[in-house]
Amino acid sequence: MTAQTARQKLGEVITFELARQDRTDRRIADRIACSAEDVGRFKAGTLVPSATTWRRLCQLIAKSLFSYQKLYSEARAEQESEREIAVRGLMTHRNGAPPSATISTNIGDKIKAAKPPATPVVTPQPAIIPPPHSATADLGVAPSGRAADGRMLQPARPDGSMSRSARQLRTDFVRDMLKQRPDARTSGADSIIAAVRRTFGVGIDPRHVEEIRTEVARERLEAEVRAKIAAEATATPVAIPVTPPPASSPMPAVEPRPDSADHEREIGDLVEMLVSSVPTLRTLHVEVDDNGEASFTFEIRRAIWTGGGRVRR
Numbered sequence: 021m022t023a024q025t026a027r028q029k030l031g032e033v034i035t036f037e038l039a040r041q042d043r044t045d046r047r048i049a050d051r052i053a054c055s056a057e058d059v060g061r062f063k064a065g066t067l068v069p070s071a072t073t074w075r076r077l078c079q080l081i082a083k084s085l086f087s088y089q090k091l092y093s094e095a096r097a098e099q100e101s102e103r104e105i106a107v108r109g110l111m112t113h114r115n116g117a118p119p120s121a122t123i124s125t126n127i128g129d130k131i132k133a134a135k136p137p138a139t140p141v142v143t144p145q146p147a148i149i150p151p152p153h154s155a156t157a158d159l160g161v162a163p164s165g166r167a168a169d170g171r172m173l174q175p176a177r178p179d180g181s182m183s184r185s186a187r188q189l190r191t192d193f194v195r196d197m198l199k200q201r202p203d204a205r206t207s208g209a210d211s212i213i214a215a216v217r218r219t220f221g222v223g224i225d226p227r228h229v230e231e232i233r234t235e236v237a238r239e240r241l242e243a244e245v246r247a248k249i250a251a252e253a254t255a256t257p258v259a260i261p262v263t264p265p266p267a268s269s270p271m272p273a274v275e276p277r278p279d280s281a282d283h284e285r286e287i288g289d290l291v292e293m294l295v296s297s298v299p300t301l302r303t304l305h306v307e308v309d310d311n312g313e314a315s316f317t318f319e320i321r322r323a324i325w326t327g328g329g330r331v332r333r
Contacts, residue, residue: 025065025095025098026091026094026095026097026098027065027066027067027068027095027098027099028065029065029091029095030065030068030088030091030092030095031062031063031064031065031066032065033085033088033091034062034063034077034085035063037081037082037084037085038059038063038081038082040082041081041082043081044056045059045060048081051076051080051081052073052076052077052080052081053073053076054069054073058073067099068092068095068096068098068099069092071096074092186220189220190216190220190222190224191228191232193215193216193219193220194212194216194224194228194229194232195232195235195236197212197215198212198232198233198236199236202236202237202240206226206229206230206233207226212224212229213226213229233300234300234320237297237298237299237300237320238298238320240297241294241297241298244293244297245294248290248293287306287308287314290314290316291304291306291316294316294318298318298320300320301318301319301320302318302319302320303318303319304316304317304318304319305317305318
C-alpha cells in the first residue's frame, strides 16, 4: 500500500472538518474568497491552500483546523518542492535535450555534407504547472468584489491591525479628528469610521468612538472653565466712584454693595456656556452660599465625570 502524502492527509482533514459545517462548496468558497473548484481540490488533496486562504478557513469556517497547522506546513512544503522539481526538469529538458536521430541513405550523406546541420527537434514533455492564482485572493476579496449571492465580500484584516500599538494609533487618529471636527458623524459617508477605514484599512468600534467623543468634550469643557476662571481672576477691578456725604450730615459714608443682579447674570452666563458646550450633558447642579460664592457639579452621558469651580462675588 502506498503511503499517503501530507497533501492527501490534509485533504482528508479538510473534507472531514468542512462536512461538519453543513455548507456547500460554493458557500464556503464565497466565504473565503476563492472558487468552488479550488475548494474541491483542497478536499481531494491535489492543491494546498495559500497562507491567506488557510487562515480564512481556520478563522471563518472551522476553527478546529488550527490544530493541524503542522500538517498544513508539511503539505505546503511538499507542494513547493514538487513545483520546484518540475520547473527544474522543464528547464533542463529545454536547454540540453539530445538531437533527434538522423536518417542516412545512399545520397543522404552527400546532401548532409552540403547543408548546414539541422536544428534539433525537441519534443516537450508534460510538466506539472502551478495552478492559476488570483492576485486579488491574497487581498481578501473576490475579483468581482461580490459573492455569488450578491453579498459584499469583506477584505481580510491587515496583519498586526489588532495589536496594542495599532489600536492606539487609531484611537489617537479619532481623538485628533474630533478635536478638529467636534460634530463629525460616527458612521456613514464622510464619517469617523469611514476615515479610519481609509487610513488604516480596518474600522473601529462605534462605541469606542463615542467614548473618545465624550472624553474630548470633557477636556474641551475643562479648558473653557479654566480659561473663564483665569480671565475673571486677572480682570482689572473697576473703581466705583463714591459721593461723599454733605458736611452737615452726621452719617458716615457707606460703600455701596455690588448689584446682586449682575452676579446672578454672571452665573446664568456660565451655566448657559456649560449647556451649549457639552451636548452629552446629563445633569447640572448649581449652589450659591450665603457669601455669594457659586459651586456647580455636572454629569456627562456614557462617561460619568464631575467637575466644579467657584465664582466669587
